[in-house]
Amino acid sequence: KAGVTQTPRYLIKTRGQQVTLSCSPISGHRSVSWYQQTPGQGLQFLFEYFSETQRNKGNFPGRFSGRQFSNSRSEMNVSTLELGDSALYLCASSLVPDNNSPLHFGNGTRLTVT
Amino acid sequence: EDQVTQSPEALRLQEGESSSLNCSYTVSGLRGLFWYRQDPGKGPEFLFTLYSAGEEKEKERLKATLTKKESFLHITAPKPEDSATYLCAVQAFSGGYNKLIFGAGTRLAVHP
Numbered sequence: 001k002a003g004v005t006q007t008p009r010y011l012i013k014t015r016g017q018q019v020t021l022s023c024s025p026i027s028g029h030r031s032v033s034w035y036q037q038t039p040g041q042g043l044q045f046l047f048e049y050f051s052e053t054q055r056n057k058g059n060f061p062g063r064f065s066g067r068q069f070s071n072s073r074s075e076m077n078v079s080t081l082e083l084g085d086s087a088l089y090l091c092a093s094s095l096v097p098d099n100n101s102p103l104h105f106g107n108g109t110r111l112t113v114t
Numbered sequence: 115e116d117q118v119t120q121s122p123e124a125l126r127l128q129e130g131e132s133s134s135l136n137c138s139y140t141v142s143g144l145r146g147l148f149w150y151r152q153d154p155g156k157g158p159e160f161l162f163t164l165y166s167a168g169e170e171k172e173k174e175r176l177k178a179t180l181t182k183k184e185s186f187l188h189i190t191a192p193k194p195e196d197s198a199t200y201l202c203a204v205q206a207f208s209g210g211y212n213k214l215i216f217g218a219g220t221r222l223a224v225h226p
Binding site for chain 2: 092
């Protein structure tokens with residue numbers, strides 16, 4: 001069974017640009033969460049999607065947005081990139097939300113903003 | 115405020131030298147505690163889930179235990195391939211949702 005797939009693996013962007021990251025969850029998983037990981041802040045929750053609806057959102061500015069499609073695939077978008085947005089962006093999936101089962105993570109997209 | 119603290123930040127062991135990693139938490143409405151392993155450049159890999167105090171889980175050289183305030187990840191006779199960052203995450207019910215709070219991790223280096 002294929003794991004969580006994130007594309008692209010690496011991205012280099014310039015300040016002010018925007019970026020879209022993609023995530024395909026494990027087959028049958030309908031809940032997708034996004035996290036930002038940096039050396040200083042660790043893993044920080046961005047948002048969670050289920051049935052194409054955002055269920056929960058972390059404390060990030062509105063420049064960070066996401067969506068989920070009917071096949072459970074998800075994308076996140078960051079507009080007007082800042083240097084501080086450089087991070088590893090991780091997508092995680094689970095069968096459904098709130099069922100206390102573990103999240104399964106992809107290998108992330110490494111975003112570098114110059 | 116919900117909080118998860120892992121210690122030590124970094125740990126260096128000789129091959130075969132057993133030790134323990136600590137994860138202490140203060141959350142309301144604990145739903146579960148998860149341990150993950152993360153290798154450089156990769157996403158966290160799920161290891162264990164613990165739901166209630168007194169519970170223990172084992173996998174190869176790793177054993178996770180849970181009390182009401184902390185969890186331990188015991189590593190018995192580690193090998194160099196056990197070198198990784200170990201992350202603890204606590205799932206708490208807050209504001210109508212489950213939320214997952216991660217600790218900062220323990221970087222483990224096992225030397226031959």
